[in-house]
Amino acid sequence: MAFFLTCGTHTFQSLLQGYENVTVQCQNCGNFSGRVVKRWEWFTLCFVPLIPFSLKPWHEVFCHICNFHQDVKYRPDVQQQNNGGQNIPMQNQGGNQGWNGRPAPPPPPGQPVYK
Ligand SMILES: [Zn+2]
Numbered sequence: 607m608a609f610f611l612t613c614g615t616h617t618f619q620s621l622l623q624g625y626e627n628v629t630v631q632c633q634n635c636g637n638f639s640g641r642v643v644k645r646w647e648w649f650t651l652c653f654v655p656l657i658p659f660s661l662k663p664w665h666e667v668f669c670h671i672c673n674f675h676q677d678v679k680y681r682p683d684v685q686q687q688n689n690g691g692q693n694i695p696m697q698n699q700g701g702n703q704g705w706n707g708r709p710a711p712p713p714p715p716g717q718p719v720y721k
Contacts (some may be wrong), residue, residue: 616655618646622665622678624688632669633676640667642684645675 625642632640646663648655665678678684 612650612652614650614653616648616650616653618648618655618663619643619668625684628684628687630667630681630684630687632667632672632674633681634669634674635672637669637671639671640669640674640676640684642666642678643668 620643622642622644628642629638630640630642631638643666644663645666645668646658649657667676667678667681667684668674
C-alpha cells in the first residue's frame with residue numbers, strides 16, 4: 607500500500623438538473639434503472655482535483671445495475687422527458703427600480719431663474 611504522489615482522475619457525478627425524477631430504460635441490460643447524470647472528470651494530484659479534463663460535463667444515462675454509461679445525445683427519448691421538469695419560472699426580480707405603485711412625485715419648485 608503506497609500512497610505517494612497519486613495522480614489520477616476523479617469523476618464527479620450528480621443527477622442532472624431537470625432529470626432528478628426521471629428513470630429511463632438502460633439500453634444495455636434493459637432494466638428501467640437508468641438515471642440521467644452529469645459527469646465531470648478532473649485531473650487529480652493526491653486526490654485533490656486540479657484541472658478539469660472536460661470543459662463541459664457529460665450528460666449521460668447511467669445504469670447502476672450494469673454500470674453502463676450512455677451519452678444522452680443518443681437518447682432522444684430521454685431528452686424529451688426533460689420538458690416536464692423545466693417548469694421553473696424565471697426569477698424576474700426587477701423590484702429594485704424605486705417603483706412603489708405611485709407615480710413619481712413632481713419635481714420641487716425650481717430655483718429662481720436669474721436673468
Ligand atoms: Zn443496465
